[in-house]
Amino acid sequence: MREIRMKSGIPLLLALALLAGxxxxxxxxxxxxYDVVVTNFDPEADFQxxxxxxxxxxxxxxxxxxxxxxxxxxxxxxxxxxxIIAQMEKLNYTFEPDPVSNGPDVxxxxxxxxxxxxxxxxxxxxxxxxxxxxxxxxxxxxxxGGPGYKYQYDTGSIIIDYADFGTYDPDTDEIExxxxxxxxxxxxxxxxxxxxxxxxxxxxxxxxxxxLKKN
Amino acid sequence: xxxxxxxxxxxxxxxxxxxxxxxxxxxxxxxSTPMGxxxxxxxxxxxxxxxxxGRWLQSPNISLGLSWRWNTFSQKAAGTQExxxxxxxxxxxxxxxxxxxxxTAFWYPVSPLDNPKFLPYLxxxxxxxxxxxxxxxxxxTFEDSSWHFGLSPEAGVMIPAGYNTSLIATARYNxxxxxxxxxxxxWWSFNVGFSWTN
Numbered sequence: 566m567r568e569i570r571m572k573s574g575i576p577l578l579l580a581l582a583l584l585a586g587x588x589x590x591x592x593x594x595x596x597x598x599y600d601v602v603v604t605n606f607d608p609e610a611d612f613q614x615x616x617x618x619x620x621x622x623x624x625x626x627x628x629x630x631x632x633x634x635x636x637x638x639x640x641x642x643x644x645x646x647x648x649i650i651a652q653m654e655k656l657n658y659t660f661e662p663d664p665v666s667n668g669p670d671v672x673x674x675x676x677x678x679x680x681x682x683x684x685x686x687x688x689x690x691x692x693x694x695x696x697x698x699x700x701x702x703x704x705x706x707x708x709x710g711g712p713g714y715k716y717q718y719d720t721g722s723i724i725i726d727y728a729d730f731g732t733y734d735p736d737t738d739e740i741e742x743x744x745x746x747x748x749x750x751x752x753x754x755x756x757x758x759x760x761x762x763x764x765x766x767x768x769x770x771x772x773x774x775x776x777l778k779k780n
Numbered sequence: 781x782x783x784x785x786x787x788x789x790x791x792x793x794x795x796x797x798x799x800x801x802x803x804x805x806x807x808x809x810x811x812s813t814p815m816g817x818x819x820x821x822x823x824x825x826x827x828x829x830x831x832x833x834g835r836w837l838q839s840p841n842i843s844l845g846l847s848w849r850w851n852t853f854s855q856k857a858a859g860t861q862e863x864x865x866x867x868x869x870x871x872x873x874x875x876x877x878x879x880x881x882x883x884t885a886f887w888y889p890v891s892p893l894d895n896p897k898f899l900p901y902l903x904x905x906x907x908x909x910x911x912x913x914x915x916x917x918x919x920x921t922f923e924d925s926s927w928h929f930g931l932s933p934e935a936g937v938m939i940p941a942g943y944n945t946s947l948i949a950t951a952r953y954n955x956x957x958x959x960x961x962x963x964x965x966x967w968w969s970f971n972v973g974f975s976w977t978n
Contacts, residue, residue: 589828589854591873591916601870601918608865720919749918773860773867 597762600750602769610743612777615729618653618671619664620646625676627724637677641763645675648764649725652771657779669730672740676724679752683715719752723763725770727777744777746770802837804845804892804938806948808973812851814876816966821913822874828852831971833884840891844884847905851878851969873916878965880930880954882907892938892977899938899946906931909956911965926962931955938975948975 593599624642650660653673661669727744734740748766753759771777810829814822833847857872886903890896912925936950949972956965 589852589875591856591871593871593873598871599918601868601920603863603866603868605863605866749920751919769869773869 596751596753596758600748600762600766602766602773603747603749604744604770604774605746606744606774606776607742610729612743613779615658615670616779617659617661617667617669618673619661619669619730620649620653621672621674622646625674626678627676627722628678628680633679633681641677644760644763645677645723645767648767649673649675652767656771656777671743672728672730672733674726674728676726678722678724680720680722682718682720720749721752721759722747722749723766725767744774746774802843802893802978804835804837804843804975804977806833806835806973806975807831808948808950808971810849810851810969810971812853812878812954812967812969814853814965814967817963818876818965818967822853822855822876824853824855826851826853826967828854829969829971831973835884835886837892840893841888843886843888843892845886847880847882847884849878849880849882849969851967852876853878853967868917870918875912875914875916876965877912877914878909878954878956878967879911880905880907880909880932880956882930882932884934886934895940897940899940901936901938903934904931905934905952909954909965911956911962924962926959928956928959928962928965930957930965936971941974944977946975946977948973 622642624637624645626637654660658671661667664672725746726742728740728742730740732741746767748763748770750762750766753762808831810826810831812826812829814824814826829849829851831847831849833845835843835845837843853876855874857874858870860867860869882905884903884905886901888899888901890899892899907930909928909930910925911928912923915922932952932954934950934952936948936952938946938948940946950970952969952971954965954967954969958964
């Protein structure tokens with residue numbers, strides 16, 4: 566009798582362990598659930614001294630999946646540049662359309678990177694059945710194992726640098742960055758979804774940086 | 781791996797002790813609520829927890845034993861958070877795993893040997909706590925695990941249900957002390973389950 570009672574605790578123990586030990590699920594199901602916006606500023610900077618700004622015409626390509634030579638679409642560069650200009654003007658900065666002739670206080674440069682993640686989840690073999698003996702029924706054999714599978718997904722990041730143009734050194738080609746924004750997320754197969762999320766990310770970056778605003 | 785080793789050790793003691801006299805084994809389901817500074821990271825009650833233990837009577841009213849428990853706390857968070865010289869916005873999923881392995885001592889005002897209809901007890905556990913914090917923000921995950929020394933005072937009752945089996949209900953306060961850079965952790969556990977005696 567004692568042996569059976571002790572063994573009857575094992576299924577309960579395993580059930581509880583399975584229930585409690587399984588990792589909880591975040592419940593994030595939408596691609597946009599994984600979007601992140603990070604901003605960082607130079608604590609020594611006085612943003613009130615800057616008035617005019619320009620945005621670089623070129624969108625820097627900081628990285629892309631190997632073998633992918635597709636050029637970045639023009640609409641993407643225009644989308645990012647236009648939104649940055651709109652947000653800066655909203656913060657009471659003045660856009661300088663001819664920075665070559667009239668050096669601005671601030672030069673903003675945006676870059677983009679794409680990373681492709683791939684992996685493989687191995688399959689599992691079949692498992693034999695098991696049982697306790699005459700008091701308990703024998704458990705059946707498990708069905709055949711499952712195959713492995715490969716997964717792949719792309720992530721993208723947009724980096725925006727706000728630099729003090731007055732610190733540009735042509736000899737070293739260096740400039741001091743006063744504020745940086747980074748947006749990261751999964752790339753959707755829907756172009757319209759990606760566009761909407763890019764705009765939302767840029768707006769969020771400026772919204773969470775109220776110290777940039779000119780009084 | 782540490783989970784597997786702990787379960788194997790406790791099961792071995794459980795079965796080994798079954799052959800000895802005056803032994804009590806128990807399996808419990810645990811509901812836990814964070815307390816103190818732990819609530820800065822997660823404040824939601826955990827419904828994922830379990831424990832197994834063995835107790836050996838040293839005298840009619842005192843037992844010594846071993847226990848192993850597992851608690852999983854999790855919580856979603858969203859919005860903008862301040863970081864050093866900046867801010868971060870994104871959905872977060874926070875998880876804390878807590879797993880103490882304790883040496884326990886319990887006092888029974890009524891001896892289990894008397895087969896009472898109601899068996900209250902008070903006790904204290906002490907031993908190592910393994911804690912792990914996990915923060916998922918966007919597609920990035922930050923993890924940190926640490927070992928702490930901790931104590932857990934406990935009060936409970938066993939109610940016989942026949943065939944040397946009892947229903948067990950306990951309340952326990954877990955306190956894992958600070959360890960290096962890792963903060964303290966503390967939580968209440970309210971547990972129900974079954975116990976067996978020989």
